[in-house]
Amino acid sequence: MPESVQRRSGWGRVLIAVYAVFAVAATGRSSYQLIAQASEAPFPYALSALAAVVYVAATQGLAHEGDTWRNVAWAACGTELVGVLVVGTLSLADRDLFPDDTVWSAYGAGYGFFPLVLPFAGLAWLWRTRASG
Amino acid sequence: MDDTLRVVLTALSLLVALVALVYVVRDRSADRFLVGLVGVLFVGTLAQLVYGVSRLPDAEHDVHKVVFVLYLLGLVAVPPLAAWWARGEPSRAGAAVVVVAGLLVPFLLLRLDTLWSGGA
Structure with a gap:
């Protein structure tokens, strides 16, 4: 069976189904925050927007065929892992930086830690289904 | 807002998730019966959409009406998307997709309730 x-x-x-849920949820949440409340907490809301882009890219990269999309998925899942670890740590270390939560705050505790587990699952899946030879 | 429909729908959705989980454990793909159950769940979410929208005029001022309707639309979208995505997979992973959907619906219903109470 071809890799793609x-x-x-x-x-x-x-x-992909779980990623799609997060893509829709993060896009919806961040659109609402940016449209309705952008001035209240610009830093977390910008991060929410970044998270939304990452989840959409990961979903697309995993779901579509071809090497380009696989690279997109690698980049998205990698960014996601760095994002959840950095933002998770920062949100616990410096609460003033985050007047409102993002999906990655406290390592995604508000979302049942799914945001922490997902990038590992995504990267593991990409590794498992990589083209051999 | 009357909780009856929400509670019934939550129970139905968890039941669908449970049945789908049995499929996963027994290594069965999503067949017509499971997709039929998802269809029943879809009818339930449609009822919730109609009921939710019909109650909008009674909503308190601090209810985010746009977000509330978006959540209702998202809720209705879950069963058909799950059925389509599950049927395209010949292995038990297809049934696992239904498990995800069956757990997602109660979560969305919970969010709808929070929104209705004026939460964000």
Whole structure:
């Protein structure tokens, strides 16, 4: 089976479904924050927007065929992992920086720690379905 | 807002998730029966959409009406998208997609309730 087909079949399908939920949720949340409350907490809301872009890119990268999309998925899941670790740590270390929560605050505790687990699952799946040879 | 429909829908959705979980454990793909159950769930979410929108005029001032309606629309979108995504997968992972959807619906219903109470 070609690598690109493997990526979105089997358990990859579940992973893509969960990523899609986060993509929609993060996009919705960040659009609302930016439209309705942008001036209240610019830093967390900018991060929310970044998270939304990352989740959309990861979903697309995992779901579409081809090397380019796989690279998109690698980059998105990598950014996501760095994002959740850095933002998670910062949000606990310096609460003043975050007057409002982002999806990555406290390592995604507000979302059942899914945001922390997802990038590991995504990267593991990309590694497993990488082209051999 | 009357909680009856929300509670029934939550129970139905968790039931669908449970049945789908049994499929996963028994290594079965999402068949017509499971997709049929998702169809029943879809009808329930439609009812919730109609009811939710019909109650909008009674909403308190601090209810985020736009967000509330967006959540209702999202809720209605979950079952058909899950059925489509699950049926495209020949392995038990298809049934696992239904598990995800079955757990997502109660979460959205909970968010709807929070929004209705004036929360964000």
